[in-house]
Amino acid sequence: MQQWNLFIAFFRVGMLGYGGGPSSIPLVHKEVVDKYQWLSDDEFGDILALGNSLPGPIATKMAGYIGYRVSGLLGMMNAVLATIIPTIVIMIVLITSLNSFRDQPWVNGMTHAVVPVVGVMLAKLTYDFIKKSKINLGWPVTLLIGAGSLVLIEWLGLHPGLIILALLVYALVKPMSQKEAGPLKGQEQSS
Numbered sequence: 001m002q003q004w005n006l007f008i009a010f011f012r013v014g015m016l017g018y019g020g021g022p023s024s025i026p027l028v029h030k031e032v033v034d035k036y037q038w039l040s041d042d043e044f045g046d047i048l049a050l051g052n053s054l055p056g057p058i059a060t061k062m063a064g065y066i067g068y069r070v071s072g073l074l075g076m077m078n079a080v081l082a083t084i085i086p087t088i089v090i091m092i093v094l095i096t097s098l099n100s101f102r103d104q105p106w107v108n109g110m111t112h113a114v115v116p117v118v119g120v121m122l123a124k125l126t127y128d129f130i131k132k133s134k135i136n137l138g139w140p141v142t143l144l145i146g147a148g149s150l151v152l153i154e155w156l157g158l159h160p161g162l163i164i165l166a167l168l169v170y171a172l173v174k175p176m177s178q179k180e181a182g183p184l185k186g187q188e189q190s191s
Helices: 002-016 021-035 041-053 058-101 105-137 139-155 160-190
Strands: none
Touching: 002 021, 002 058, 021 041, 021 058, 021 105, 041 058, 041 105, 041 160, 058 105, 105 139, 139 160
8 A cells, every 4th residue: 555655646746746846846745744744844854955965856856765765665666657657658748749739829828827836836835944944943044044045046156956965064064063072071171
């Protein structure tokens, strides 16, 4: 049953994730956090951050990791296949059929109409992440990281993956430096 649920969850993502990674991320969240509860919001955020710092399509990276986590190697293959099969089939069918209608206004309108829907889905996910960041980090740090990321990405043209990687490295190094500083402080006090 677990394999079936994995397949259905990621098949839905593959079928409905029109527009690539940005539109599929909220769908993955809905399936794995809300519906099946395979991950918590924090775990999903960690996986999303790590997945964004690695090369390749985010939907397949997330499917692979979540599938592996839920059901091992077979779960990983199942989730990745469920994610890519709809895309392959839809691409073949749509490109073949829409190519003959590409000059029609309804085809053009259809592709433009999806953009606001994806924007709303991303805004909702962003709002959820900001609420969780506020709880974990507080408003000042959340706003500082958000504003700093905006400046680095939009105005300086830095790749988002590099920012995520830098934050991950900081998160890994910070606890180590605190552990090293901890005993020294204790030794100074006992001296």
